[in-house]
Amino acid sequence: MQFDLLINAIIAGLMLGAFYAxxxxxxxxxxxxxxxxxxxxxxxxxxxxxxxxxxxxQLGADPIxxxxxxxxxxxxxxxxxxxxxxxxxxxxxxxxxxxxAFFFGLLFVTEVVLNMVFGVDYRSVNVPYIGGSLTIGWMExxxxxxxxxxxxxxxxxxxQIYLSRTxxxxxxxxxxxxxxxxxxxxxxxxxxxxxxxxISLATASMAGAFLIIIQPVIPxxxxxxxxxxxxxxxxxxxxxxxxxxxxxxxxxxIESITSTFYGPxxxxxxxxxxLLLTLAVRPSGLLGR
Amino acid sequence: xxxxxxxLILILISAALYFAFRTIGNDYLFFAGYTVLQYVVMAxxxxxxxxxxxxxxxxxxxxxxxxxYSSVFLHTLADSIDDVVPDALQAPLHAIFPLPLxxxxxxxxxxxxxxxxxxxxLTLRLRGVFFAIATLALAVVMETVIVNWSFVGGSRGxxxxxxxxxxxxxxxxxxxxxxxxxxxxxxxxxxxxxxxxKLGVGFATIRDDELAAEASGVPTLRLxxxxxxxxxxxxxxxxxxxxxxxxxxxxxxxxxxxxxxxxIAMPMIGGTTFWAGPLIGALLLGTLQQVATVTISSAVNxxxxxxxxxxxxxxxxxxIVGLWQKWMGKRAKS
Numbered sequence: 001m002q003f004d005l006l007i008n009a010i011i012a013g014l015m016l017g018a019f020y021a022x023x024x025x026x027x028x029x030x031x032x033x034x035x036x037x038x039x040x041x042x043x044x045x046x047x048x049x050x051x052x053x054x055x056x057x058q059l060g061a062d063p064i065x066x067x068x069x070x071x072x073x074x075x076x077x078x079x080x081x082x083x084x085x086x087x088x089x090x091x092x093x094x095x096x097x098x099x100x101a102f103f104f105g106l107l108f109v110t111e112v113v114l115n116m117v118f119g120v121d122y123r124s125v126n127v128p129y130i131g132g133s134l135t136i137g138w139m140e141x142x143x144x145x146x147x148x149x150x151x152x153x154x155x156x157x158x159x160q161i162y163l164s165r166t167x168x169x170x171x172x173x174x175x176x177x178x179x180x181x182x183x184x185x186x187x188x189x190x191x192x193x194x195x196x197x198x199i200s201l202a203t204a205s206m207a208g209a210f211l212i213i214i215q216p217v218i219p220x221x222x223x224x225x226x227x228x229x230x231x232x233x234x235x236x237x238x239x240x241x242x243x244x245x246x247x248x249x250x251x252x253x254i255e256s257i258t259s260t261f262y263g264p265x266x267x268x269x270x271x272x273x274x275l276l277l278t279l280a281v282r283p284s285g286l287l288g289r
Numbered sequence: 290x291x292x293x294x295x296x297l298i299l300i301l302i303s304a305a306l307y308f309a310f311r312t313i314g315n316d317y318l319f320f321a322g323y324t325v326l327q328y329v330v331m332a333x334x335x336x337x338x339x340x341x342x343x344x345x346x347x348x349x350x351x352x353x354x355x356x357x358y359s360s361v362f363l364h365t366l367a368d369s370i371d372d373v374v375p376d377a378l379q380a381p382l383h384a385i386f387p388l389p390l391x392x393x394x395x396x397x398x399x400x401x402x403x404x405x406x407x408x409x410x411l412t413l414r415l416r417g418v419f420f421a422i423a424t425l426a427l428a429v430v431m432e433t434v435i436v437n438w439s440f441v442g443g444s445r446g447x448x449x450x451x452x453x454x455x456x457x458x459x460x461x462x463x464x465x466x467x468x469x470x471x472x473x474x475x476x477x478x479x480x481x482x483x484x485x486x487k488l489g490v491g492f493a494t495i496r497d498d499e500l501a502a503e504a505s506g507v508p509t510l511r512l513x514x515x516x517x518x519x520x521x522x523x524x525x526x527x528x529x530x531x532x533x534x535x536x537x538x539x540x541x542x543x544x545x546x547x548x549x550x551x552x553i554a555m556p557m558i559g560g561t562t563f564w565a566g567p568l569i570g571a572l573l574l575g576t577l578q579q580v581a582t583v584t585i586s587s588a589v590n591x592x593x594x595x596x597x598x599x600x601x602x603x604x605x606x607x608x609i610v611g612l613w614q615k616w617m618g619k620r621a622k623s
Contacts, residue, residue: 031418037418037421037422039347039422039425084603088602088603097339097343097345098557098602098606100345100418100421101345101553101554101557101598101602102598102599102602102603104347104550104553104598105550105554105595105596105598105599105602106595106599108546108550108591108594108595108598109592109595109596109599112588112591112592112595113592115588116588116589116592220546223546224429226425227422227425227426227429230422230425230426231426234419234422265433265436265437265444266433266437268429268430268432268433269429269430269433269434272426272427272429272430272433273430275422275423275426276411276412276423276426276427276430279411279412279419279423280411280412283419
């Protein structure tokens, strides 16, 4: 019977989904809460992967540790990008078309630069636990999936607590709803948005490290995540981190089952099909406002 | 200027260009020129939806690839009628196939237009940003379908051997070049006609304030659907001759992200509200890329496109046309 195959596909899917949650958390903040359509996010994730790759090859450090060390750098990069975005686009009112083109250009430039520096060969990191797997009965947990999944869930939980419990976190949630009211509370909405955007970009550092632990990376790897992250973000409901997590797990499981039973080449179409369906049937997503 | 006069002028310029190239007599000129002209069509097609209506299409490569693969499909079908078609249909099909390339272009346009209509129905009721994301997703879905469809080559790709020579034109590339010139004329005339008609005014109201337009009785959904269909059809027509140009098609080259980037960057750099904007942007960027590919490397030319796109959206939001108008305005004042 294919029962154990199905169970293993679901387990693999849940771990994959946890990883997708980390990839999507940044978009969930920037797109869902700040209304900044940062389609360059996957490009920065790949940048994170390559940083993990260089340091790992040079010093042999663990990619996740490297990613944590690199967090401030990504945070700073996020501040710079938000500043440019704010000055050139947001300040002058609604011109999402040019903002989109701006981020699209950033995505493309990141990819081309990585291509020129590292070439188009697949790169991977060297960590002792990559080959191993944890077996419980006939259930199998490959460690290269398990480690990113666990750290990802921890990060996700941390973000959720930060956003719902701290003052700045709550201000971030508020800025998407009513920036004027926030100003009345003596909070500068621009500052809050900059902090939130920087946090969203910092998650790319972590997600990049997870990605290169899970699979080898090439500069164009980011592309297949563009649609997927937005699919998850929209499916979960904009601005809802718990919704994002549920949607990420759901898409992970569906993709995993599809690739187990129908072949991996069909997996991408599933999540995008689901996205188109969501947009057509329930644009507000699972836990949308 | 009347549309008929405009069309005539464009045709004259095109003819002059062709005979000038022919006098120089270098086939490479036609190869490079074809690519630039293809970009003119794509930039104009993108601009009808993106520039006039303000709906960003990231899935340009998908629509282009529909045109490409409709030609591959027809070509493969022509070669394998005896194997895949029921006996009764073989004789009539043999009479029709192989289809002449201009017919394939029309077929590619129709198929891509229909896909545009379907996508419009699915997504245009939503805010602009969702539309942009959905187009991106659609391109990936289509690529997955093509990768898994072995009849048109799947992920291995398909060989399409072009005929050697054509009467009058000589080498096949000259024929393709002229075909693309005609498409450029069609695209520019369409764009200019839209711009000057009631349709264009309707598009502009959608771009400026969709809610207000809807409230004033502008049939926004219908207008947007017209825009997606026209834009999609032009993309499909630009893609249809591509297999014969390149000789070997695989999903990676037909769905290349650089098509999407270029068809956004060119109108943005040229100027999005005027038919000449995409033309200027495409001629400039297209030629620049051809030169950069030959003299430096193809990676560098993509970098140039990306940086120019970022630079222009930040510093010159109205593109070259906008800069020109500003400069003319200043001169008129002083």
